[in-house]
Amino acid sequence: MRKGKELLSLKAWGLLWLPILAITMAHFTTDAEMVWVHDILRRLYYIPIVLGAFGWGLHGALAASIASSLVYLPHAFQMFFHHFHHDPGGSTEKILEILLFNIIALIAGVLVERERRERRRQEEIARKLSETLDEMKLLEEQLIRAGRLQALGELTAGLAHEIKNPLASIKGAAEIVADGIPADSPRRRMVDIQRAEIDRLTALLERFLAFARPKDFVVSQVDIATLMSDTVAFIAPQAAKKKVRFDTRFEPLTVPADREKLTQLLLNILLNAVDASPEGAAVTVTTERRRKGKADYACITIADRGAGIAAELRDKVFNPFYTTKPDGTGLGLSIAARIADQHKGFIEVGSAPEGGALFTVYLPV
Ligand SMILES: Nc1ncnc2c1ncn2[C@@H]1O[C@H](COP(=O)(O)OP(=O)(O)OP(=O)(O)O)[C@@H](O)[C@H]1O
Ligand SMILES: [Mg+2]
Numbered sequence: 001m002r003k004g005k006e007l008l009s010l011k012a013w014g015l016l017w018l019p020i021l022a023i024t025m026a027h028f029t030t031d032a033e034m035v036w037v038h039d040i041l042r043r044l045y046y047i048p049i050v051l052g053a054f055g056w057g058l059h060g061a062l063a064a065s066i067a068s069s070l071v072y073l074p075h076a077f078q079m080f081f082h083h084f085h086h087d088p089g090g091s092t093e094k095i096l097e098i099l100l101f102n103i104i105a106l107i108a109g110v111l112v113e114r115e116r117r118e119r120r121r122q123e124e125i126a127r128k129l130s131e132t133l134d135e136m137k138l139l140e141e142q143l144i145r146a147g148r149l150q151a152l153g154e155l156t157a158g159l160a161h162e163i164k165n166p167l168a169s170i171k172g173a174a175e176i177v178a179d180g181i182p183a184d185s186p187r188r189r190m191v192d193i194q195r196a197e198i199d200r201l202t203a204l205l206e207r208f209l210a211f212a213r214p215k216d217f218v219v220s221q222v223d224i225a226t227l228m229s230d231t232v233a234f235i236a237p238q239a240a241k242k243k244v245r246f247d248t249r250f251e252p253l254t255v256p257a258d259r260e261k262l263t264q265l266l267l268n269i270l271l272n273a274v275d276a277s278p279e280g281a282a283v284t285v286t287t288e289r290r291r292k293g294k295a296d297y298a299c300i301t302i303a304d305r306g307a308g309i310a311a312e313l314r315d316k317v318f319n320p321f322y323t324t325k326p327d328g329t330g331l332g333l334s335i336a337a338r339i340a341d342q343h344k345g346f347i348e349v350g351s352a353p354e355g356g357a358l359f360t361v362y363l364p365v
Helices: 003-006 008-027 035-042 046-076 091-179 186-211 224-240 259-276 330-342
Strands: 219-223 244-248 253-256 282-292 294-301 346-350 357-364
Touching: 003 046, 008 046, 035 046, 046 091, 091 186, 091 330, 186 224, 219 224, 219 259, 219 282, 224 244, 224 259, 224 282, 224 294, 253 259, 253 357, 259 282, 259 294, 259 357, 330 346, 330 357
Parallel strands: 244 282
Antiparallel strands: 219 253, 282 294, 294 357, 346 357
16 A cells, blocks of 8 residues: 555656656657667666666566556557557567566566665664674673772772771770860860761761671562652752752552662762752652663653763763762762662663753663
């Protein structure tokens, strides 16, 4: 049906039907004594036949050859239009010519279609290859990231362990010193600063240790939609200070996961989104099922309307200690990436349609 329609298109008229009509008109109006002109005209039919093959495959070629045969027949054998000129060639020659119209059409059509099938096959192979390459690249990136985080985890664990004990002694000593200084003494203020800073260092150390020595995994079936709305509700008060609101669209989905860790992962990304958002902007959060490569994933997307992340920085933001914030530790996203990795998932960074950053967390279902 579609093919039939294509053969009535403007292109088909231009390349097939009008040329065939024109050749036929020329035939009828050329004097029978001009034998050589008739010979040439007869062969001109091959042009629309071959064009039919290239434009519409076998059925295009056959349509053109059958049409040529039909319009040539009355001219060749003095049928119907007796007052017009007729082809002076011999009968055998003319019958052979008509046969050839159709044989050439058959051969050209089959060849063109075969070539096209082959090309489609090659394109399909190329597409599959590039898909596999993309997957491999992604896997490689994840591996590098995981490897880096692993090495860093070990380093941090060692370092934190070495610092923790001296820090505890310093804290104990500071307490004792503080006891001996009256509360209204100016030196007391110095000791208070000392104690506050020690507390800050201890808290930081705890964070490093949590990063380095992840607690055991407690896997349960976690409903992502519920988890997301709980997490969003949890940071809503903080977001409200910047008048940042959340647009949510959740598809119910369950994944095997460690609820606490997953919350931590999402909090880190959501907090960054709030940080990046201009005053009064919305952060869009969705959950949906998505197929990537050969696996099905629960996808959580978090898109903000901030300045976004430049393409060349998209890998860097997962590096531990990479931060552009004056009070940031730069650990948020590296922790998130590690948790995703523990769940056999991964995180992608891109740009949101509105220009901000778009984080997509993939968790295998
Ligand atoms: N949504 C975002 N929009 C723009 N930049 C972002 C976004 N999320 C992360 N970044 C960039 O990535 C950096 C690293 O983020 P990460 O969460 O690891 O650390 P941080 O937020 O700087 O510090 P922390 O999370 O420890 O407080 C950020 O400093 C920021 O430059
Ligand atoms: Mg952060």
